[in-house]
Amino acid sequence: MKLPTVCPSCENTLNVSQxxxxxxxxxxxxxxxxxxxxxxxxxxxxxxxxxxxxxxxxKEMAKQAGLSYPTMRNKMDDLITKVGQLKTNL
Structure with missing residues (x-):
């Protein structure tokens, strides 16, 4: 079973309580x-x-996914931005 991380009602991040x-x-x-x-x-x-x-x-990830390097690099950059925002909110 996948750990739920987002509230189904308001879509805020859930906390662990138990x-x-x-x-x-x-x-x-x-x-x-x-x-x-x-x-x-x-x-x-x-x-x-x-x-x-x-x-x-x-480069290897792009090859395995059948995507161009720039496309994979953009995905990485987007993820870096998101992780940076999440860390800032701690």
């Missing part, structure tokens, strides 16, 4: 912000994972 250990059943409750990378949508998270798996090569 976590539970599946082994001993210990529960931790509070109001915790999601880490920056979990605030990205699924496609953006996959982009980050693919970037790591391609050893940080945008």
């Amino acid at each position: 976590m539970k250990c599946p082994s001993c059943k210990t529960e931790v409750s509070g109001d915790y912000e999601l880490p920056v990378l979990l605030k990205l949508n699924r496609e953006e998270q996959e982009f980050v994972v693919n970037f790591l798996l391609s050893s940080g090569s945008i």
Whole structure:
């Protein structure tokens, strides 16, 4: 099951309020912000994972995706901007 990160009513970022250990059943409750990378949508998270798996090569990512290097570079620049904005809001 995918972790919901956006409110279905108002589309604001959700916070984590409870976590539970599946082994001993210990529960931790509070109001915790999601880490920056979990605030990205699924496609953006996959982009980050693919970037790591391609050893940080945008050229390799573009090749694997069948896109031009400039198109992939633009996607990277957009993601860099978004992550920068999310970090600023912490």
